Amino acid sequence: MTEDDVPTKVDFRDPAITATWVAEAEDKGPQRPAVRQAIAERVAEVGRARVVDASKLGVLDAARMHILELGPGPGLLAEAIYAACEVERYVLFDFAQPMLDLAKQRLGERPRYMLGDFLDPQWPAMLEGQPFDAIVAMQSVHELRHKRRAQTLYAQAKQLMRPGSVLVVADHEPKDERPLFMTANEQCAAMTAAGFTNPVVHATFEGAYVVSSLLGST
Numbered sequence: 001m002t003e004d005d006v007p008t009k010v011d012f013r014d015p016a017i018t019a020t021w022v023a024e025a026e027d028k029g030p031q032r033p034a035v036r037q038a039i040a041e042r043v044a045e046v047g048r049a050r051v052v053d054a055s056k057l058g059v060l061d062a063a064r065m066h067i068l069e070l071g072p073g074p075g076l077l078a079e080a081i082y083a084a085c086e087v088e089r090y091v092l093f094d095f096a097q098p099m100l101d102l103a104k105q106r107l108g109e110r111p112r113y114m115l116g117d118f119l120d121p122q123w124p125a126m127l128e129g130q131p132f133d134a135i136v137a138m139q140s141v142h143e144l145r146h147k148r149r150a151q152t153l154y155a156q157a158k159q160l161m162r163p164g165s166v167l168v169v170a171d172h173e174p175k176d177e178r179p180l181f182m183t184a185n186e187q188c189a190a191m192t193a194a195g196f197t198n199p200v201v202h203a204t205f206e207g208a209y210v211v212s213s214l215l216g217s218t
Helices: 015-028 032-056 076-084 097-107 123-127 147-158 184-193
Strands: 064-070 086-094 112-115 132-138 161-172 197-205 208-214
Touching: 015 032, 015 097, 032 064, 032 076, 032 132, 032 161, 032 197, 032 208, 064 076, 076 086, 076 097, 076 132, 086 097, 086 123, 097 112, 123 147, 147 161, 147 184, 161 184, 184 197, 184 208
Parallel strands: 064 086, 064 132, 086 112, 132 161
Antiparallel strands: 161 208, 197 208
């Protein structure tokens, strides 16, 4: 961390603090269900396109997607994606064990739970192997604590993705001049700089947005 990083006000490693934050989050962010649905629909859309492309090649299991979620919180987005998609593998990657514990209460043994921090430069090594069809992050990228790190995060995510996969990011619009939250346009610029193709603002809500970008074949 550096002097211009924005310090966090919530210690998500504390179970009691985390439980309180989760209990209040939906009331404080009434747009959150719609944001989750928009992300799930975008992932499902890419999954359907994979099926069409794969059927031309005789691939039969393309519908079952491999998904990584960065900063999954209590598992509500994963729940929405499971409802929208056929999922072969879902990995929840979070730096806060209390969040993973809450997610497991909701989702059971279906996903894989991984404790790790995407501020650690070596975090992609924890997930090497079979590539992902989608990487999603809902209101977690600002946990980088400075928006300058977003391009690096997306370049790291790219290492874990197969051609034609999708990166979907939702976050809040900035309310002040602190370098914590990014505008949707800043997100698109960071994705482009990291090597993703034609990022678009997929959906907007009051004070929030969903941006998605495909990873090209070249």
